[in-house]
Amino acid sequence: MKILSTYQTRDLDEYTIKNEPIPSIDLMERAAQAFVNSFVLKYDNTFKTVIFCGIGNNGGDGLAVARKLHQLGYDVQTYVLGNSTNGSIDFLENLKRLQNQSEVIKLSENDEFHLPKKEKSVIIDAIFGSGLNRPIDGFLAIVILKINQTGLPIVSIDIASGLFSDTHSPQSAVIQPTYTITFQYPKLAFFQPENEKSVGSWEAVDIGLSQDSIREAKTKYYYTSSAEIRPLARSSFSHKGTFGHAFLVAGSYGMMGAAVLATKACLRSGVGKITTHVPKKCVDILQISVPEVIVDISHNDYHFDGIWNFTKYDAVAMGPGIGLENIDKFEEFLKKTPNKKLIIDADGITFLGQRPELLKLLPKNTILTPHPKEFKSLIGRGWENDFEKLEILSEFAVSKKIIICLKGKNTAVALPNGEIHFNSTGNSGMATAGSGDVLTGIILSFLAQGYPPEQAAIQGVYEHGLAGDQAAKNRSERSMIASDIIENLR
Numbered sequence: 001m002k003i004l005s006t007y008q009t010r011d012l013d014e015y016t017i018k019n020e021p022i023p024s025i026d027l028m029e030r031a032a033q034a035f036v037n038s039f040v041l042k043y044d045n046t047f048k049t050v051i052f053c054g055i056g057n058n059g060g061d062g063l064a065v066a067r068k069l070h071q072l073g074y075d076v077q078t079y080v081l082g083n084s085t086n087g088s089i090d091f092l093e094n095l096k097r098l099q100n101q102s103e104v105i106k107l108s109e110n111d112e113f114h115l116p117k118k119e120k121s122v123i124i125d126a127i128f129g130s131g132l133n134r135p136i137d138g139f140l141a142i143v144i145l146k147i148n149q150t151g152l153p154i155v156s157i158d159i160a161s162g163l164f165s166d167t168h169s170p171q172s173a174v175i176q177p178t179y180t181i182t183f184q185y186p187k188l189a190f191f192q193p194e195n196e197k198s199v200g201s202w203e204a205v206d207i208g209l210s211q212d213s214i215r216e217a218k219t220k221y222y223y224t225s226s227a228e229i230r231p232l233a234r235s236s237f238s239h240k241g242t243f244g245h246a247f248l249v250a251g252s253y254g255m256m257g258a259a260v261l262a263t264k265a266c267l268r269s270g271v272g273k274i275t276t277h278v279p280k281k282c283v284d285i286l287q288i289s290v291p292e293v294i295v296d297i298s299h300n301d302y303h304f305d306g307i308w309n310f311t312k313y314d315a316v317a318m319g320p321g322i323g324l325e326n327i328d329k330f331e332e333f334l335k336k337t338p339n340k341k342l343i344i345d346a347d348g349i350t351f352l353g354q355r356p357e358l359l360k361l362l363p364k365n366t367i368l369t370p371h372p373k374e375f376k377s378l379i380g381r382g383w384e385n386d387f388e389k390l391e392i393l394s395e396f397a398v399s400k401k402i403i404i405c406l407k408g409k410n411t412a413v414a415l416p417n418g419e420i421h422f423n424s425t426g427n428s429g430m431a432t433a434g435s436g437d438v439l440t441g442i443i444l445s446f447l448a449q450g451y452p453p454e455q456a457a458i459q460g461v462y463e464h465g466l467a468g469d470q471a472a473k474n475r476s477e478r479s480m481i482a483s484d485i486i487e488n489l490r
């Protein structure tokens, strides 16, 4: 699914109005109805509903929502903030329609207002939407602060008031919603950790913007939904050779869990065979834990000490739990991989951070799976905010011609063509030891089976999160562990 900018959404809006064709007031009606359809599933009409509206089209949406909820028997209290005579055309029309049915309270500077105290109340935020063009200050900032302090659930229409859709939001007044119901597509702001409190949970509702126009819109940002996930077909005439032979370098004395988890995850994701390279004293642990594995035994008793021949494998993963003892052997390893499908994780990434000149040895489309701290060490610098981080991430993937899965909530997969794909699955229970090793195993499996590297990365991240979500359902986010993710791979 594409993530489009405010300007692009405005164009889509205009295109839809002109070509469907549909009058803009009716498009607003459709948007308000889509919002209401979702809202009523969360808060029924036993909730007192207080709606704060600005005087632009986001406020217009709020007024239309107020009318619709009133008609559904909700106890609705509507505030309009600012001088309503300066409102947008569709705002004014919806003001008229609402005033025929229900009271509207106009608030301007220095007016007293009382926020609901009733426990069973919900606030709807329709002060600003995508038209925000500067930080909010003065009277409106005070209102926002007071709304946030009520402790009541808040549902934002389209986007939290005060939050910029496509750029970093400075520290100023921003609504902190429980839930955002956004129109058509998520905004780029929703995927930035710095905005966690200004987004809450979110959902995108279809308001029927032109599909032709959406197809043509160019963007580098995408959101991976189930519709984009297409597993390779498995022929009934297949044998284990059909699904590739993966090679994994993982584990060291005391860190064998990483090798076990990545190996198991690789097998559970459909690979034909896997050979895992481990130090001599670690063989029993691996072979007892995963009888299906073929073991390639290192000369060294305890840690990674170089690999001699891996030409026959379809894809190679390197790094989980290998330790940081032997960077020269890591360099030697990279020199032997010019045409390999390769994924590098964990200690392998730390090596690359220590010796950035080794990055040029990576084959095109190599997949790296850093978490933010590892990514910082890889690029040798930090960032001011999450939007800058995204720019750096995209530029790095383009300049090095590699794929980077920057792990976190909505893991961002950056491709060599500059695109960034945000993941839609996963939960906080996956922030647990070994979870990254499982991801490496899954992506390795997909690479060995012949998925193109971009798809292996995007789909690997997606399936990892999906299995994590199932694990959280079966247990809980708190108690799930990395092995549970593997058990829920399907």
Ligand SMILES: NC(=O)C1=CN([C@@H]2O[C@H](COP(=O)(O)OP(=O)(O)OC[C@H]3O[C@@H](n4cnc5c(N)ncnc54)[C@H](OP(=O)(O)O)[C@@H]3O)[C@@H](O)[C@H]2O)[C@@H](O)CC1
Residues within 6 Å of the ligand: 009, 010, 012, 013, 027, 028, 031, 054, 055, 056, 057, 058, 059, 060, 061, 088, 127, 128, 129, 130, 131, 132, 133, 134, 135, 136, 137, 157, 158, 159, 183, 207, 209
């Ligand atoms: N696109 C679509 O497909 C559809 C969109 N729809 C809805 O329209 C919403 C966008 O509406 P919108 O463009 O009227 O902007 P909105 O956010 O209401 O702001 C209004 C005005 O406020 C001003 N202003 C800005 N910042 C300010 C500040 N800090 N402090 C004070 N004032 C400030 C600024 O005017 P200015 O002061 O610059 O003249 C701005 O123009 C969108 O989020 C969605 O809900 C749906 O109805 C249908 C389909």
Ligand SMILES: [K+]
Residues within 6 Å of the ligand: 058, 125, 126, 127, 128, 129, 156, 157, 158, 159, 160, 161
């Ligand atoms: K809003």
